[in-house]
Amino acid sequence: MKKTALITGSCGLVGSECVRFFSKKGFRVIGIDNDLRQFFFGDSASVKENKFKLIEEVKDYLHFDLDIRNREDLKKLFKEYKFDLIIHTASQPSHDWAKNYPLIDFEVNTFATLNILENFRKYSPGGVFIFTSTNKVYGDRVNSFSFLELDKRYDLSANDPYYQGIDENFSIDSTLHSIFGADKLSADILVQEYGRYFGLKTGVFRLGCISGPYHKPAELHGFLSYLVKCAVYNKEYTIYGYKGKQVRDNIHAYDLVTAFYYFYLNPKYGEVYNLGGGRYSNISILEAIELVEKIAKKKFRFCYLDSPRKGDHIWWITDNSKFRKDYPSFNLSYKVEMILEEIYQNYKR
Numbered sequence: 001m002k003k004t005a006l007i008t009g010s011c012g013l014v015g016s017e018c019v020r021f022f023s024k025k026g027f028r029v030i031g032i033d034n035d036l037r038q039f040f041f042g043d044s045a046s047v048k049e050n051k052f053k054l055i056e057e058v059k060d061y062l063h064f065d066l067d068i069r070n071r072e073d074l075k076k077l078f079k080e081y082k083f084d085l086i087i088h089t090a091s092q093p094s095h096d097w098a099k100n101y102p103l104i105d106f107e108v109n110t111f112a113t114l115n116i117l118e119n120f121r122k123y124s125p126g127g128v129f130i131f132t133s134t135n136k137v138y139g140d141r142v143n144s145f146s147f148l149e150l151d152k153r154y155d156l157s158a159n160d161p162y163y164q165g166i167d168e169n170f171s172i173d174s175t176l177h178s179i180f181g182a183d184k185l186s187a188d189i190l191v192q193e194y195g196r197y198f199g200l201k202t203g204v205f206r207l208g209c210i211s212g213p214y215h216k217p218a219e220l221h222g223f224l225s226y227l228v229k230c231a232v233y234n235k236e237y238t239i240y241g242y243k244g245k246q247v248r249d250n251i252h253a254y255d256l257v258t259a260f261y262y263f264y265l266n267p268k269y270g271e272v273y274n275l276g277g278g279r280y281s282n283i284s285i286l287e288a289i290e291l292v293e294k295i296a297k298k299k300f301r302f303c304y305l306d307s308p309r310k311g312d313h314i315w316w317i318t319d320n321s322k323f324r325k326d327y328p329s330f331n332l333s334y335k336v337e338m339i340l341e342e343i344y345q346n347y348k349r
Contacts, residue, residue, distance in 0.1 A: 195270025
């Protein structure tokens, strides 16, 4: 009998990658996505196109336009299907958006996660639950590091204890998280607790920038995809503070979903992993602009505002060593240069 996977946010960047990946692994995949992304960021960020592609292209994919905040609708779904795997990717993903709508952000990112967890506990307790958390749970403490200012980026010296990146022991306390970060942290801890308290197989993946061709970016979310979109459509890009030297590591959605598969095969109970591009795949905004100009073979239009977004990181590189220790066969396959080239080619089709 086929295994059954539930993917929330199934039409988004990570969710759609999960649908394709686990379908190829022989799962019957059920997806939940009611395109709240369109409500958050406007028509250009709608995932309807991804939805239609999944329904058309993916064998045994069953889609539900269901709001994960709705207790009764979710309960009906869980009572009808027994899930061997649940990957919860649905969220409101922007810390800028959250500050204007904190109640909605809490409902989507925290309450809905609890809603899914409780149904998981009652109706599919033998399955595996994976949650996409965020590096925003650590707040902006990383901004207090003593950075070196290089020509196009900020960085740490090679002998700094955090040079290889931020690990799971980095403190989450006494720091500015953003409303989004606080709500995701609440959900993050709930997933851990359902694993440790109730003895369920749950995993938390704390992520930074995720990229890939199925992204529907907006200015408030989707760094690399939005930057490429601006280049392709000759739209001016705005750099917010830090001289454009702020650094992000980037992980391709395929590499991330591959990590989910490793966790599914050998799950833990309430475990937490930081996962990202690490030292293997990272870039500053200025470096990204330069690289996009090279790929697109044209100059890039941008402006600069000397006001960083509140709670934004000056620098973020992930230390993947804990996940690599638990799953030594896992390797990143996409560097940031490959990611940008793929995104660009997808826009040019």
